[in-house]
Amino acid sequence: MQLGNVIVGQSGGPTSVINSSLVGVFKTAKDAGCAHVYGMRHGIEGLLSEQYVDMSEYVRNDLDIELLKRTPSSFLGTCRYKLPDFKKDEDTYKKIFEILKKLDIKHFFYIGGNDSMDTIDKLSKYAEIIKSDITFIGVPKTIDNDLAMTDHTPGYGSAAKYIASAMKEIIRDANTYPNESINIVEIMGRDAGWLTCASTLSRSEDCMGPDIICLPETVFDFNQFINKINEIRKEKKIITIAVSEGIKTANGKYVCEENRQSMHEDAFGHKTLGGTALYLADAVGAELGIKSRGIVFSTLQRCASHLVSRRDITEAFTAGADGVQLALQGGTGKMIIFERISNNPYQLKTASCPASAVANVEKRVPSEWIINDNSYVSKEFSDYARPLIIGELSPFMVDGLPRHLFID
Amino acid sequence: MQLGNVIVGQSGGPTSVINSSLVGVFKTAKDAGCAHVYGMRHGIEGLLSEQYVDMSEYVRNDLDIELLKRTPSSFLGTCRYKLPDFKKDEDTYKKIFEILKKLDIKHFFYIGGNDSMDTIDKLSKYAEIIKSDITFIGVPKTIDNDLAMTDHTPGYGSAAKYIASAMKEIIRDANTYPNESINIVEIMGRDAGWLTCASTLSRSEDCMGPDIICLPETVFDFNQFINKINEIRKEKKIITIAVSEGIKTANGKYVCEENRQSMHEDAFGHKTLGGTALYLADAVGAELGIKSRGIVFSTLQRCASHLVSRRDITEAFTAGADGVQLALQGGTGKMIIFERISNNPYQLKTASCPASAVANVEKRVPSEWIINDNSYVSKEFSDYARPLIIGELSPFMVDGLPRHLFID
Numbered sequence: 137m138q139l140g141n142v143i144v145g146q147s148g149g150p151t152s153v154i155n156s157s158l159v160g161v162f163k164t165a166k167d168a169g170c171a172h173v174y175g176m177r178h179g180i181e182g183l184l185s186e187q188y189v190d191m192s193e194y195v196r197n198d199l200d201i202e203l204l205k206r207t208p209s210s211f212l213g214t215c216r217y218k219l220p221d222f223k224k225d226e227d228t229y230k231k232i233f234e235i236l237k238k239l240d241i242k243h244f245f246y247i248g249g250n251d252s253m254d255t256i257d258k259l260s261k262y263a264e265i266i267k268s269d270i271t272f273i274g275v276p277k278t279i280d281n282d283l284a285m286t287d288h289t290p291g292y293g294s295a296a297k298y299i300a301s302a303m304k305e306i307i308r309d310a311n312t313y314p315n316e317s318i319n320i321v322e323i324m325g326r327d328a329g330w331l332t333c334a335s336t337l338s339r340s341e342d343c344m345g346p347d348i349i350c351l352p353e354t355v356f357d358f359n360q361f362i363n364k365i366n367e368i369r370k371e372k373k374i375i376t377i378a379v380s381e382g383i384k385t386a387n388g389k390y391v392c393e394e395n396r397q398s399m400h401e402d403a404f405g406h407k408t409l410g411g412t413a414l415y416l417a418d419a420v421g422a423e424l425g426i427k428s429r430g431i432v433f434s435t436l437q438r439c440a441s442h443l444v445s446r447r448d449i450t451e452a453f454t455a456g457a458d459g460v461q462l463a464l465q466g467g468t469g470k471m472i473i474f475e476r477i478s479n480n481p482y483q484l485k486t487a488s489c490p491a492s493a494v495a496n497v498e499k500r501v502p503s504e505w506i507i508n509d510n511s512y513v514s515k516e517f518s519d520y521a522r523p524l525i526i527g528e529l530s531p532f533m534v535d536g537l538p539r540h541l542f543i544d
Numbered sequence: 545m546q547l548g549n550v551i552v553g554q555s556g557g558p559t560s561v562i563n564s565s566l567v568g569v570f571k572t573a574k575d576a577g578c579a580h581v582y583g584m585r586h587g588i589e590g591l592l593s594e595q596y597v598d599m600s601e602y603v604r605n606d607l608d609i610e611l612l613k614r615t616p617s618s619f620l621g622t623c624r625y626k627l628p629d630f631k632k633d634e635d636t637y638k639k640i641f642e643i644l645k646k647l648d649i650k651h652f653f654y655i656g657g658n659d660s661m662d663t664i665d666k667l668s669k670y671a672e673i674i675k676s677d678i679t680f681i682g683v684p685k686t687i688d689n690d691l692a693m694t695d696h697t698p699g700y701g702s703a704a705k706y707i708a709s710a711m712k713e714i715i716r717d718a719n720t721y722p723n724e725s726i727n728i729v730e731i732m733g734r735d736a737g738w739l740t741c742a743s744t745l746s747r748s749e750d751c752m753g754p755d756i757i758c759l760p761e762t763v764f765d766f767n768q769f770i771n772k773i774n775e776i777r778k779e780k781k782i783i784t785i786a787v788s789e790g791i792k793t794a795n796g797k798y799v800c801e802e803n804r805q806s807m808h809e810d811a812f813g814h815k816t817l818g819g820t821a822l823y824l825a826d827a828v829g830a831e832l833g834i835k836s837r838g839i840v841f842s843t844l845q846r847c848a849s850h851l852v853s854r855r856d857i858t859e860a861f862t863a864g865a866d867g868v869q870l871a872l873q874g875g876t877g878k879m880i881i882f883e884r885i886s887n888n889p890y891q892l893k894t895a896s897c898p899a900s901a902v903a904n905v906e907k908r909v910p911s912e913w914i915i916n917d918n919s920y921v922s923k924e925f926s927d928y929a930r931p932l933i934i935g936e937l938s939p940f941m942v943d944g945l946p947r948h949l950f951i952d
Binding site: 146150178181182207208209210213214215297300301302304305306308309310311312313314337338340341342343411414429431432434435436438439440441442443445522525526527528530533534535536537538539540541542 | 554558586589590615616617618621622623705708709710712713714716717718719720721722745746748749750751819822837839840842843844846847848849850851853930933934935936938941942943944945946947948949950
């Protein structure tokens with residue numbers, strides 16, 4: 137069966153494996169006989185100004201496919217663009233469908249998080265109204281693991297593997313000195329602490345793991361924090377702590393706001409976070425009079441493709457590939473989801489759900505997994521997360537550095 | 545020939561490959577027939593309170609040797625301890641030689657930087673005075689690459705490889721968004737900018753590299769910095785900048801001091817640096833009204849053993865091994881150095897120099913390599929540094945994470 141033309145876009149924050157989903161869509165569509173797979177530059181925002189490429193011009197052979205899997209960040213570029221309500225601004229929708237018609241598109245794929253699923257939901261509903269037969273499918277992506285309906289999200293496993301590996305190395309580094317020290321590591325996560333929880337996966341035969349974690353699911357109290365540290369100091373000299381960048385005090389203020397001269401807001405009015413660890417390290421150091429250091433993983437946790445989870449790469453590909461299969465069966469307005477059959481042995485299957493069930497919803501760490509006066513997570517978390525970080529995919533090294541595929 | 549007992553210690557800041565030098569000493573000494581190779585816990589400071597181990601209890605077979613090569617940070621623990629002048633405090637020296645005698649030590653090895661070479665120098669001179677036949681040999685180590693006499697230092701190549709790889713990934717990440725942004729990356733280096741220079745190795749066929757670098761070898765001026773950024777903004781939207789944590793303004797003040805409520809000092813009176821990138825990102829963002837982000841590589845650049853340079857690992861081993869050969873030939877009061885024969889093909893030989901020539905000296909980036917109004921380095925730098933980041937050594941992965949060897 138001949139597949140119609142396909143267009144695919146990437147949206148929101150990048151991950152280390154978002155291009156593996158792109159490859160999953162591209163390869164499956166081409167194998168199914170699709171003449172053209174177009175890629176939107178910078179998502180739907182770029183599409184609106186007719187910025188797109190024919191993917192075959194850039195992904196020319198199997199080597200390029202493998203290189204693209206190993207390329208971090210969004211190959212096609214990304215955007216943070218929220219589609220207006222079509223009742224208020226139908227022109228934007230007309231323009232999109234005009235461009236899709238011009239390119240003879242039959243299937244539209246959008247790789248992203250909950251904002252992107254809002255886009256899929258709106259476009260598929262508009263298509264129904266205007267009786268367009270174009271299908272719209274969402275492919276899940278986010279390091280934050282905060283998407284509803286799905287067991288977990290492509291991108292999380294690799295970020296978790298990076299965080300747990302880096303945490304082991306940092307703990308090894310901190311423990312080389314004989315003197316007391318407090319090492320505070322700042323991890324991404326505005327409202328959900330999944331990534332900070334991943335730091336506890338470093339606890340293993342050869343590593344104690346972090347001593348305390350602070351999640352945005354709980355309220356941060358400086359005095360309790362100091363008390364907890366003092367309790368641990370009775371037993372050990374080198375203390376490591378993982379904190380989410382989005383932790384807030386009881387008055388609803390971000391902890392990092394204490395330390396910044398100004399905080400910029402993005403297009404959605406989200407404050408640019410950062411500085412939590414450095415602020416806390418200074419404050420704890422001053423309070424206790426011992427050496428303290430703030431360490432920030434920053435963007436590397438979402439783009440360190442030199443240390444991805446093989447399982448994550450494979451699942452990200454599958455999410456894209458199964459999205460194409462779903463479209464071929466006529467599915468639209470849906471997102472691919474993962475359903476876990478068992479932890480041990482790890483078994484997973486893909487399914488789908490309405491994109492509307494994912495749009496604008498956030499999944500947080502279950503409160504029953506948060507233990508020890510909000511300072512750690514239970515075994516349920518590692519049973520859930522450990523399978524997601526298994527396996528490696530070697531980068532292609534050229535002149536000593538990982539090689540990437542790129543446009544331009 | 546039967547070698548006498550050996551003792552080896554690690555001192556100063558850890559690196560990703562300092563344990564490869566330790567293995568070089570251990571394996572070469574054992575192969576030469578040495579009965580016991582002792583390891584000082586926490587360097588000379590630990591030795592003074594008789595903290596040591598018999599290395600054979602922890603490194604039991606060839607698998608352990610390979611695991612130890614892949615273990616970051618100082619396996620034996622480290623210290624920052626400066627030996628007193630023996631004329632002022634001979635007791636400390638007497639105590640050290642008593643312990644060495646008790647363990648029947650014939651050869652003493654110390655893996656470290658310029659402070660450690662001060663220790664080697666002082667101990668060897670005292671040995672001469674008291675007519676002890678114990679030999680004292682230094683094995684170079686530092687990510688900072690600031691040791692005199694040697695072409696480069698074990699530890700630098702791996703830190704440079706990590707920095708250049710992470711820089712590529714960060715640039716890829718930053719370029720996924722369509723909007724203007726300034727991304728400022730903070731890299732270790734108090735007085736020497738070798739590590740910040742390494743970020744320029746990311747410039748290659750698939751990456752533009754950083755647009756500006758700021759080194760501690762030059763004076764930082766905020767207005768010049770803004771002018772340079774504005775110049776680049778005419779040509780491109782996404783700007784990446786690498787800054788050394790130790791950059792100072794014309795009044796001699798650290799740039800990061802602008803942003804800290806307090807700055808702690810270590811035992812040597814060195815201020816704990818950090819916060820340069822976050823401060824500059826806030827200041828540039830406020831000045832230019834565009835999105836800006838501070839990114840800090842922090843301790844990972846010295847302990848990311850999951851991404852080491854194979855050449856660095858091999859050379860670190862060689863430095864340890866050749867230290868033992870030098871001791872066997874009766875050498876003392878010396879440090880192993882590298883002499884480069886050629887860049888292309890890369891050829892190197894080891895030699896030695898008096899430890900006193902290295903102690904308390906710092907090698908900075910040559911001023912003739914610093915170009916473009918102090919905002920970049922010339923091709924001489926990449927010709928020098930590129931060979932040092934070549935090759936990889938896969939970590940041993942267990943349950944999805946790198947495995948380490950450890951004491952306790």
